[in-house]
Amino acid sequence: MSAPHPIICLLLFPGGLMLLASSLFYEWLERKLVARFQNRIGPKVYQPVADMLKLIVKEEVIPKSVNRTLFILLPIFGFACVMTASLYVPMFGVDAAIGMSGDLVITMYLLSAMSVCLGMAGANSLNRFAVVGATRTLTQLFAYEAPFMLSLLLPAIAAQSWNIATITKYAEGKTWMMLTLPIGFVISIIGVMGKLEIPPFDAPEAESEIVSGALSEYSGRGLALFRIAKNVELVVCLSLIAAFYLGGIGNPLLFILKTFVLLAVIALLQSSLTRFRIDQTIGLWWQVGAILSLAQLMVLIMVKVL
Amino acid sequence: MQKSAIDLSDIQEDTPQSRLTIEQRLRNWARIKSPWAIHYNSGSCNGCDIELLTLVTPRYDVERFGVKLQGSPRHADILIVTGSVTFQSKDRLIRIFNQMPEPKLVLGLGSCSISGGVFHDCYCVVQGGVSNVIPVDVFVPGCPPRPEAMINGLLVLLDIAKGKRQKSDYNQPTIVENPDVVEAPLNAPEENGEK
Numbered sequence: 001m002s003a004p005h006p007i008i009c010l011l012l013f014p015g016g017l018m019l020l021a022s023s024l025f026y027e028w029l030e031r032k033l034v035a036r037f038q039n040r041i042g043p044k045v046y047q048p049v050a051d052m053l054k055l056i057v058k059e060e061v062i063p064k065s066v067n068r069t070l071f072i073l074l075p076i077f078g079f080a081c082v083m084t085a086s087l088y089v090p091m092f093g094v095d096a097a098i099g100m101s102g103d104l105v106i107t108m109y110l111l112s113a114m115s116v117c118l119g120m121a122g123a124n125s126l127n128r129f130a131v132v133g134a135t136r137t138l139t140q141l142f143a144y145e146a147p148f149m150l151s152l153l154l155p156a157i158a159a160q161s162w163n164i165a166t167i168t169k170y171a172e173g174k175t176w177m178m179l180t181l182p183i184g185f186v187i188s189i190i191g192v193m194g195k196l197e198i199p200p201f202d203a204p205e206a207e208s209e210i211v212s213g214a215l216s217e218y219s220g221r222g223l224a225l226f227r228i229a230k231n232v233e234l235v236v237c238l239s240l241i242a243a244f245y246l247g248g249i250g251n252p253l254l255f256i257l258k259t260f261v262l263l264a265v266i267a268l269l270q271s272s273l274t275r276f277r278i279d280q281t282i283g284l285w286w287q288v289g290a291i292l293s294l295a296q297l298m299v300l301i302m303v304k305v306l
Numbered sequence: 307m308q309k310s311a312i313d314l315s316d317i318q319e320d321t322p323q324s325r326l327t328i329e330q331r332l333r334n335w336a337r338i339k340s341p342w343a344i345h346y347n348s349g350s351c352n353g354c355d356i357e358l359l360t361l362v363t364p365r366y367d368v369e370r371f372g373v374k375l376q377g378s379p380r381h382a383d384i385l386i387v388t389g390s391v392t393f394q395s396k397d398r399l400i401r402i403f404n405q406m407p408e409p410k411l412v413l414g415l416g417s418c419s420i421s422g423g424v425f426h427d428c429y430c431v432v433q434g435g436v437s438n439v440i441p442v443d444v445f446v447p448g449c450p451p452r453p454e455a456m457i458n459g460l461l462v463l464l465d466i467a468k469g470k471r472q473k474s475d476y477n478q479p480t481i482v483e484n485p486d487v488v489e490a491p492l493n494a495p496e497e498n499g500e501k
Contacts, residue, residue: 031369040367046339047372053336054383059407061380129378207377219380219407 019086023231024048026263030234033267048231052224060220065126074124075218075225078117082232085110089239090168090249092256102162108149111236114229115141115195121226122214133213136204136278140194143282144201147289148191154184154293154300155244164243172248183296185245187289192237193266194285196230200273201281238262337383337409338464340372344382344406348399349431350389354416357450358386366453373460379405384463390418390425391432391439403440412436413463414445415456423449443467 011017027048035042062071088103088110090096096103115137122134155177156162159170171177178185194201197213205213215226242258249255276284347355361368362375376382379402391399403412417423419436426433436442443466446459 035367035369039364041370042367043369043372050336050339050372051342053332054340057333057336058383058409061405061407207375212376212378212381215381216378217380223381 016083019083019091019232019235020228022092023228023235024052026235026238027231029260030263030267030270033264034271037268037271052228055219055224055227056221058220060222061217063125063127063217066124066217070120070124071222074117074121075222075229078114078121079225079229079232081110081113081117082229082236086232086236088164089236090164090243090255091235091239092252094252095249096164099163099165104152104156104162104164104167107164107236107240108152111195111233112141112145114233118214118226121218121222122216125214125217127217129211130214130216132210133204133216136210137197137214139278140197140201140204140281143285144191144194144289147187147285147293148195150290150293150297151184151188151191152240152244154181154296157297157300157304164240168243168248170248171244172250174247176245176247178245181245181296181300183292185241187293187296188241188245189262189265190269190289192234192241193269194281195237196234198266199270200276202275203278203281206275234263235259334468338468341383341411341460341464342374342376342381343384343386343413344376344379344402345386345388346395346399346402347388348390348395348419348436349392349425350416350418353450354388354418357453358388358415358456360453361456366457368457368460371457371460379403380407382406383410384460385410385412385440386415387412387419387436387440387442388415390422390428391436392430393432394430396432396439399436399439409467411444411463411467412440412442413459414442415459416451417447417449420445420447 025045025048028043028045031047032042062068085107087097088099088107119134119138119141122130122137125131125134155167155171158177158181159167161167161170174180192198197204205215210216215223218226238259239255242255242262243249246258246262345355345358360366361373379385383406385403385406387399403410414420414436418425419442421435422428422431422433425431432438437445444459444463446455448455451459
């Protein structure tokens, strides 16, 4: 399918409203799946909508010690970053709205900018829990970012292009890269979990230790924006992985189904694993993740050259 | 009610659902469907706290009503207080209540939160329970209350919250100052008399 008019892309479909609605749906699906895996009933389908509405109409407390401008702007900036990233990614099986050579790097940069915003928001709060949470968020950023980036570069190297559209076209013609590059696929899935601070990588927002991490001081609108930004990031990352590793775009319905399957895998991992300490997270990523993805890269280069 | 606790008569009476505008109805709907709670133990024997945790287990699962236990008071709508208020935790309780953004509700859990329970005469306990320190909307009696009673209490709390304490109803957040509570037990021996 070809991309629709840019304005429609930006405001309605696949960006804008459609993306917001689907991100809320993905959040519900994730929570429901986790609940079902834990033998609970789980939330109703309108639950994320109610959460967002409630947060938006609630009072927003701005502490005296923070930098007001940063406190208000950081959620908006983080939200804008992930919404922009969605324009480069083939969302819902529709071709990306914008394409250029090297847009894969831009997308990864924009997705990381969200984590940086989160860290800055925590550091700005001057709340001791928020500062510790911010430290952990940024530490974790340095841990998962390199392996996650490598895992997304593997398909790029296989397709000999930095353009997302070219890579997805290449992936459509071949066998699923999930089979040819299995380690890269696994690392990209776990990378998404690290990026979104989903358990077992939720040390940055560990409730029992540091209240709510970097977001401890946020209430109302700022919290709602950060939550929506995280949901949108989840949808964007899942679409990216499905497009790269699960056989390109193909049929849009099938594509959406593939992202649901990926989400189910994440929910299963999330409900069956316990939280890592922050040093364990770093150790895991650098000692196992980075080395495995480098090994996969070596294998790929060998195959390409020979 | 102590003089420094908020005056509940200022807050608008219940308005019938039919008279609310669409925006107010939407707000009410969102508030009632998504009550996030924070739990504070103000000096309980831990019985109510253990019973409270059964609410998030598969058997009772309050996530189907949208209730989530939050870590930060800034994220929460409902403050669940268990136990009698000790002098040590009184200031913390008031601080947590003041940190919560409007609109906020308080649920007192267990007999101790109503009257002090078995600790009512204790040398280290605020006389008369949680409502002498912060305004409480609903109490759930029991020692500890059954999980069904707690779920009922939550639902009653959400029911009476309809149309009350809207964001538009107040100009500034409810801030509770340190109330005058009896610092020493009523039947404490006089220090001079002992010497």
